[in-house]
Amino acid sequence: MFRKGAERTMSTAAAAKSAPSKKVVFIDGARVPFNLASTTYKDKISYDLARIAAKGVVDRTAIDKNAIDYVAWGTVVQEVRTNNLAREVTLGAGLPLGIPSHTIGQACISSNQAVCTGAEKILAGQADVVLAGGSETFSDVPIRFSKPVRERLINANKAMKKGPAGILKLLKGLKLSDLAPEPPAIKNFSTGEVMGHSSDRLASRFAVSRQDQDEFALRSHQNAAKAHEAGYYKNEVLNVGGSTEENCIRGDTTMERLQKLKPAFVKPHGTHTAGNSSPLTDGASACIIMGDDKAKELGFTPRSHIKSWNFVSVDPFEEMLLGPAYAMARILKANNLTLNDIDVFEIHEAFAGQVLSNLAALESDAWCKENINMDKVGAVPFDKLNQWGGSLSIGHPFGATGVRILTTATNRLHQEDKKYALIAACADGGQAHACLIERM
DSSP states (O other): OHHHHHHHHHHHHHHHHHSOOOOEEEEEEEEOOOEETTSTTTTOOHHHHHHHHHHHHHHHHTOOGGGOOEEEEEOSSOOGGGTTHHHHHHHHTTOOTTOOEEEEOBTBTHHHHHHHHHHHHHHTTSOSEEEEEEEEOSSSOOOBOOHHHHHHHHTHHHHHTTOHHHHHHHHTTOOGGGGSOBOOOOBOTTTOOBHHHHHHHHHHHTTOOHHHHHHHHHHHHHHHHHHHHTTTTTTTBOOBTTBOOOTTOOTTOOHHHHHTSOOSSSTTTOSOOSTTBOOBEEEEEEEEEEEHHHHHHHTOOOSEEEEEEEEEEOOTTTOTTOHHHHHHHHHHHHTTOOGGGOOEEEEOOSBHHHHHHHHHHHTOHHHHHHHTSSSOOOOOOGGGBOBTBOHHHHOBOTTTHHHHHHHHHHHHHHHHTOSEEEEEEEETTTEEEEEEEEEO
16 A cells, blocks of 8 residues: 555656646735724625625736636625625626636635635636635624524414414413524634633733733734835725725724723633724625736736645644644745745734734744644744734734735735745634745
């Protein structure tokens, strides 16, 4: 068996060596302004935001719509009416009816997976051009009746045919508490724990203090405000309704304000607050990726090469949001790189404590030796990390964040005239993603 496996590996390697190599390249990305839930987009559903982002990037690139082969779209809190949101986005954005489309749900890395699924289709020869993106709204989440009420509503038509007696029989056994609505669960299904609680425990494990977290959150808001003022987002954020404002950003916040906030998850002594946690956000983002050969054929100048990516899963009971440390270490090793080789880091900020814990793990000899069987990866330089802000300040529409950080990382590479960017994100369920991109 080993001999056959070895032969199979050599055969594959030989075939790859003789075949012309293909690169998956990023052409451009765009997003609607990310805004706090129940504000700017309070009358929109995820489909509305998705359609704007998809049409926005198609219009911005001026790509022939008939050149698009596939649409992959990420979302987390599903709207029942648009159960395959990707298909509705395809139709709503005015794309050809014959484009296959599918929706991906992988918690906070849903649009990361949309991009990578598209990339894998391109490498497999199943597509040349892919529109990938993601969207989320928390302004209009699906709220259900309780199970006892749902059971009775399903049988309501049959009961009504029997007149008042049938209706009374249907209502029998209902308690007042059964009438309370059920919003989408914010707890992890398997652990029964909210992510903020998991992150708070993670911060305690790695000795990340409340002071550290508030300082990191303040930095995020200040960086995002400066990036907008400097015009760095002018080629990324679409004008929607005459505005590119993102109202999650608090450039004028202070440490004094942040430190007055009370613990939000572990009470009364936790370190995670509303100020150092990402807010509930509405938003959508989209990008165009294709093979480098197709880009040349169509006359596009790619902005970056999506060079390498991975997805990992860790123990959700103990390491719920620690996946980025594993993913980043593995992608560096797979590409024979070190942290010193990376010029731009874009790491999703679900919570300040989550980011800082992952950075602490990478810098720990003990953690690296015990968990990834290697010497410490090292310290991520803060002057390369999330320089245009992050999810703490810009916001975090679950399904849209992945394409946002990919687009921002690419734009930063060009703005800063650098070579490599490493992006990473954690997700509910103990999953995570990392991706290495190279400026073109």
